[in-house]
Amino acid sequence: MRGEAKPQPSWFSAVNVDERVPRSHPRRQLRVLVDGVLASRRVEP
Numbered sequence: 001m002r003g004e005a006k007p008q009p010s011w012f013s014a015v016n017v018d019e020r021v022p023r024s025h026p027r028r029q030l031r032v033l034v035d036g037v038l039a040s041r042r043v044e045p
Contacts, residue, residue, distance in 0.1 A: 021027055
């Protein structure tokens with residue numbers, strides 16, 4: 001890779017997702033459902 005080095009902009013964001021999703025958003029209800037399903041499928045070693 002020769003030539004002039006062009007730094008890329010930073011896309012990292014240190015924002016908590018829970019702070020950005022409103023309490024009334026349907027995604028929160030879906031998360032509870034999915035967490036329950038995944039917990040029931042967990043296999044013990």
